[in-house]
Amino acid sequence: KKTLKAKKGVVLAAGGFCRDKIFRKLQDPRIPDDVDSTNHAGATAGVLLKAFEIGAYPVQVDWIQFGPWASPDEKGFGTAPILTQQGTFKYGIAVDVRTGKRFMNELADRKTRADAEFKILREDPKAYPITFADTKMAFKDLSEEVISKGMASGKLVGECASLDEIASKYGVPADALKESVKKYNEGVKAKKDEFGKQESALSEINEAGPFYVIRLSPKPHHTMGGLKINTKAEVLSSKTNKPIPGLWAAGEITGGTHGASRLGTVAITDCIVFGMIAGEQIA
Ligand SMILES: Cc1cc2nc3c(=O)[nH]c(=O)nc-3n(C[C@H](O)[C@H](O)[C@H](O)COP(=O)(O)OP(=O)(O)OC[C@H]3O[C@@H](n4cnc5c(N)ncnc54)[C@H](O)[C@@H]3O)c2cc1C
Secondary structure, eight states: OOOOOOSSOEEEOOOOOTTOHHHHHHHOTTSOTTOOOSSOTTOOSHHHHHHHHTTBOEESTTOEEEETTOOTTSSSSOSHHHHIIIIIHHHSEEEOTTTOOBOSOTTSOHHHHHHHHHHHHHHOTTOOOEEEEEHHHHTTTSOHHHHHHHHHTSSSSEEESSHHHHHHHHTOOHHHHHHHHHHHHHHHHHTOOTTOOOGGGOOOOOTTOOEEEEEOOOEEEEEOOEEEBOTTOEEEBTTTSSEEEEEEEOGGGEESSSTTSOOTTHHHHHHHHHHHHHHHHHO
């Protein structure tokens, strides 16, 4: 055991806790034990808990964000988030394999989509929803490098010649699947999607195929909650709601900055801005 003393102050910057299986489940019991996360192995709650122990204020700790673009067919963040978000979600649809029907706006915010996928997986943990688009359109905006990375394992992206092949390979009712594609294309023509998909992202799916298909499984991606700080990045006490002397925090270990569903790309801004503020305050 070593004791390190700080002369001016301590900044807690231990990140989020998406890889902490026990703590994340205590906060959100929906999370299955065996579900993977997009985070690195150090994304654990030890430092957060230590801060609570000395009286730091918790805020929105059970608000955990799941990546609705992740796949069970690869580990961690992987390549699926790019292949779906900038590919099959944009130029295709996602369906519930049990019914063959769409169940969400494929480009809605992360929480809306993850909740919709979770609803299916809670009813049947193995009924991973699928997303697909015809091969001409699916990955047209992506680099060769990303596409070949996604294809490399042979497990992540399924290639199917027709809607019938998707139906038999993924156990989807064929007629309902065809009806869903037809209905989607009608919505594209009418510029009105049944799930409110953005008009600018509506393009017809070539019903004749062939198709690229990816299975979906929401993975814990970001923990919005954590330590309550003020605008000076000082950690507040749960007893007094005033700063705990000498204690600052920045980044994903803090809570309250992003609300219930963090927007993509703004976590880094949060980390950098409050990290700089904490440094300036201490210096
Ligand atoms: C795959 C992925 C893609 C992302 N893409 C984006 C993006 O494009 N834009 C964006 O804004 N955000 C993105 N995010 C979110 C963003 O990257 C994170 O919120 C941010 O990096 C968190 O930074 P941090 O410094 O708070 O924590 P981290 O970067 O997680 O650093 C915390 C460090 O503390 C260490 N640590 C933890 N506990 C202990 C302990 N007890 N003792 C010692 N060390 C400990 C950890 O090992 C780690 O090294 C993404 C996240 C992931 C996982």
